Amino acid sequence: MIYTVTLNPSVDYIVRVEQFELGSLNRTSEDSKFPGGKGINVSRVLKRLGVESNALGFIGGFTGSFVADFLSGENIQHNFIKVSGDTRINVKLKTDVETEINGVGPSVSEEQLNQFLQLFQHMNQDDIVLLAGSIPGTLPTSIYQKIMTICKEKEIKVVADVSGDALKEVLSEKPFLIKPNHHELGELFETNIQSVEDAHKYAKQLVKQGVKHVIVSMAGEGALLVTDEFSYVANVPKGKVLNSVGAGDSVVGGFLSAFSDNKSLEEAFKIGVASGSATAFSLELCTKKEVEELLPQIEVFKI
Numbered sequence: 001m002i003y004t005v006t007l008n009p010s011v012d013y014i015v016r017v018e019q020f021e022l023g024s025l026n027r028t029s030e031d032s033k034f035p036g037g038k039g040i041n042v043s044r045v046l047k048r049l050g051v052e053s054n055a056l057g058f059i060g061g062f063t064g065s066f067v068a069d070f071l072s073g074e075n076i077q078h079n080f081i082k083v084s085g086d087t088r089i090n091v092k093l094k095t096d097v098e099t100e101i102n103g104v105g106p107s108v109s110e111e112q113l114n115q116f117l118q119l120f121q122h123m124n125q126d127d128i129v130l131l132a133g134s135i136p137g138t139l140p141t142s143i144y145q146k147i148m149t150i151c152k153e154k155e156i157k158v159v160a161d162v163s164g165d166a167l168k169e170v171l172s173e174k175p176f177l178i179k180p181n182h183h184e185l186g187e188l189f190e191t192n193i194q195s196v197e198d199a200h201k202y203a204k205q206l207v208k209q210g211v212k213h214v215i216v217s218m219a220g221e222g223a224l225l226v227t228d229e230f231s232y233v234a235n236v237p238k239g240k241v242l243n244s245v246g247a248g249d250s251v252v253g254g255f256l257s258a259f260s261d262n263k264s265l266e267e268a269f270k271i272g273v274a275s276g277s278a279t280a281f282s283l284e285l286c287t288k289k290e291v292e293e294l295l296p297q298i299e300v301f302k303i
């Protein structure tokens with residue numbers, strides 16, 4: 001089973017405003033609400049690509065019920081720990097540019113954290129755990145490392161899609177896969193990554209440190225998959241970007257769907273990139289049909 005962990009889920013409130021004016025009353029031309037948070041997006045992409053997962057994390061209040069009910073409605077398994085505050089609402093404002101305002105999220109008590117950690121006791125080496133997204137302020141910053149230590153004892157593969165300090169923390173536990181974008185990779189090495197060559201050089205360093213697979217997404221500039229045996233670079237298909245929320249999560253979801261279906265790493269990488277672009281080119285997360293349509297446009301080369 002693939003377990004996706006979203007410590008701080010959200011309701012993503014997506015609003016389109018045609019002529020946005022700061023300091024004025026603006027009215028939306030379109031708005032919609034979806035369950036959000038990076039792990040939850042990965043679970044939804046996996047489901048669309050025909051792969052089961054179980055979404056874990058903390059939810060609370062009416063917004064938390066929305067998240068749980070929405071996932072149940074899509075037949076996605078979930079096992080969230082309930083907290084007393086409301087799950088956050090993240091505003092995704094679509095004007096001529098995209099602006100995001102992410103909430104803080106509810107508090108998690110020590111008892112709720114322990115309840116959550118108990119869930120890992122039932123997992124085994126056939127499982128994959130995905131850790132994705134920010135850590136709520138009330139949880140220790142070492143929480144991802146703690147989960148990874150439990151997973152290591154049980155020989156569970158860990159995929160981490162995290163950034164900033166959390167990324168630094170998970171590296172020491174040698175994850176199976178990480179997927180930074182080129183900005184996040186640059187931040188880690190305190191540098192500015194501007195080319196595929198730069199991204200390759202720094203991703204290689206992470207592999208030397210023990211990370212098994214590194215996918216670096218570079219938005220419209222392509223993507224890389226780096227392992228200790230080989231490195232692949234992929235182009236991304238051409239199209240109009242309508243929504244970048246969840247595009248990175250879709251790369252992870254696409255890759256994991258194919259990997260768990262025993263496809264080659266090269267094929268899994270291609271499906272990951274196609275899924276990312278299919279989400280970027282649509283208003284919501286990618287569908288299987290959209291991914292399949294883009295797949296022939298993606299070429300992968302060894303570098």
Ligand SMILES: Nc1ncnc2c1ncn2[C@@H]1O[C@H](COP(=O)(O)OP(=O)(O)OP(=O)(O)O)[C@@H](O)[C@H]1O
Nearest residue numbers: 181217218219220236244246247248273276277280
């Ligand atoms: N301009 C684009 N053209 C084609 N595909 C794109 C474009 N921008 C993003 N994508 C797709 O989305 C994937 C993820 O994009 P990006 O590198 O921006 O990751 P991210 O920052 O993690 O994404 P997110 O916007 O979800 O945070 C890319 O690998 C690609 O497949």
Ligand SMILES: O=P(O)(O)OC[C@@]1(O)O[C@H](CO)[C@@H](O)[C@@H]1O
Nearest residue numbers: 010036037038090102133134246
């Ligand atoms: O605040 P975090 O946890 O870093 O990111 C949360 C979030 O922006 O990430 C997802 C897109 O990747 C959205 O569904 C969600 O709102």
